[in-house]
Amino acid sequence: MTPSELVKQLFLSFNNQDNEAFIQTAREYIEREKRKKHTIVAKELEKALYQSATVSSAQRRFKQSLPIPRDTEKGFPLLEIPHFEQNFDNLILSSDTKAQLERIIREFKDADILATYNLSYKKKILLCGKPGTGKTFSAQIISSVLNIPLVYIRFDAIISSYLGETAGNLRKVFDFIENGTWIVLFDEFDIIGKNRDDNHEHGEIKRVVNNFLQMLDNFKGDSILFAATNHQNILDSAIWRRFDAVIDYELPDEATRKQLFERYLRSIKRDKKINFSQAAQDSQGLSPADIKMITVEAMKTTIIDARNTLTMDDLERAIEQFIRREKVKYHRQGNE
Ligand SMILES: Nc1ncnc2c1ncn2[C@@H]1O[C@H](COP(=O)(O)OP(=O)(O)O)[C@@H](O)[C@H]1O
Ligand SMILES: [Mg+2]
Structure with missing residues (x-):
């Protein structure tokens, strides 16, 4: 259906008081907007739709209809969707670092306009810096400011014990996030810096990292993907290149x-x-x-x-x- 046909269908179902048809058509319209990368419009329409009393809570949850993926061997959840209410002012950083984060927010808000010029907002961002400098906190705040849920993935947990299972686990995580709009944080992405000299595991870890980077390259969703690491000096250019931005978190002056x-x-x-x-x-x-x-x-x-x-x-x-x-x-x- 064309957009105008969809709108016509909406009016008709409203006149016929056909709730089911109304919601289905509205969702179809929202999906179209998403495919056109009109992320903010889609978000607002979604919000408006779910505020209407006619939508039951079961229907409201449809976005999360994909179950949270789990580890193949042990069955633990591979990601969490925690909720945050945080103000951007709570983040205290050098003006330079803060400006970089603000820029990411603005590009995402203007994704539609950028897309009309065939440009993309910054989508894959690497956060580096010492522990406790605000990398995880930044992703939480951006999720809160943009009002888009955070998908939190502890990278080390996914790969810790079963290196062999990692590819499968990663695939499941990416399938999940490609199905919605999220602020995604691959936290504790420190494996890239570990065991570089440990020959025994080295090959396997390299495969895991390459696997992740490949999925990152192929990622087509409407989300922002963050990866956070404490190891910054070992990052080689092959990794840097994959990200649209690398933000350095310094200890505070x-x-x-x-x-x-x-x-x-x-x-x-x-x-x-x-x-x-x-x-x-x-x-x-x-x-x-x-x-x-x-x-x-x-x-x-x-x-x-x-x-x-x-x-x-x-x-x-x-x-x-x-x-x-x-x-x-x-x-x-x-x-x-
Ligand atoms: N730049 C910051 N400004 C304000 N509070 C911060 C900042 N960095 C860290 N914090 C506080 O410390 C906590 C832990 O920081 P976190 O973001 O987990 O650090 P990292 O992920 O870099 O190790 C945060 O939840 C926040 O309360
Ligand atoms: Mg952290």
């Missing part, structure tokens, strides 16, 4: 650390003498996740001491404690 302390201590009453600049100086080399943990400890001290204002002393003690703990960890692990 002093000004950014100050911002993080301020952000995370917003929810509690603070002593006037609190010195965030000092806290920022004392926390050199720490990640945003570390700083979050410190602020949580400091707030808890205030609360369990039954005081109503957090003091600089609470904060400094929490920082010292954290750094001591890190040192223990560092000694245990040797010089990692």
Whole structure:
């Protein structure tokens, strides 16, 4: 059916009060829009359709009608669809990194317009950087900002024990995501950096990575695919080339650390003498996740001491404690 025939069909079914036909035609129209890569329009139509009272909750769930794929051997789910309500302002990054993320959001929102020029939004994005710098968090926030569900895949879990099963598992994951519009995160994509010198597993792991990259190349869906890794230095150009963007997550500088302390201590009453600049100086080399943990400890001290204002002393003690703990960890692990 042409678009105008579809609309005519919609009107007719409305007149005939034929709910089934109405919904079916509406869905057909939405699918057309999706095929034309009018992702935002399709999303909005979907939202409008499912807000109407005539659509039952069973019908509403049709999008998730594909069952969550499971591991062939052990049967555990290969992906999760967690829900997030997060504001873009909660992400504190250097202006450069943040601008790159904003750009990804804008391109996706303008996917229709780009498509009319035969251009595509940035679809495959590699996030690199130390642990706790906000790679996973960024994908969660983008999912929340665009109001598109996140498909979360722990890459290491898929491949950990049964390397042989990996191709099958990956195929299942891709089949699932190609069937909808998602923000997809292949998290802990660290296998690409592991065991490079370990000859025993090396060939097998290389196959897994190549397999993944091939599926990435052939991916035709309307989603954004993120892969996140802590290993950045070992990425060879063969991998880089496959991605439309590579975003580097640096540890926060002093000004950014100050911002993080301020952000995370917003929810509690603070002593006037609190010195965030000092806290920022004392926390050199720490990640945003570390700083979050410190602020949580400091707030808890205030609360369990039954005081109503957090003091600089609470904060400094929490920082010292954290750094001591890190040192223990560092000694245990040797010089990692
Ligand atoms: N850049 C950031 N700005 C604000 N909070 C952050 C940032 N990075 C990390 N966090 C906090 O630390 C938590 C863990 O970070 P995460 O995104 O899992 O790090 P990564 O995936 O890079 O290891 C996040 O859920 C968030 O609360
Ligand atoms: Mg992570």
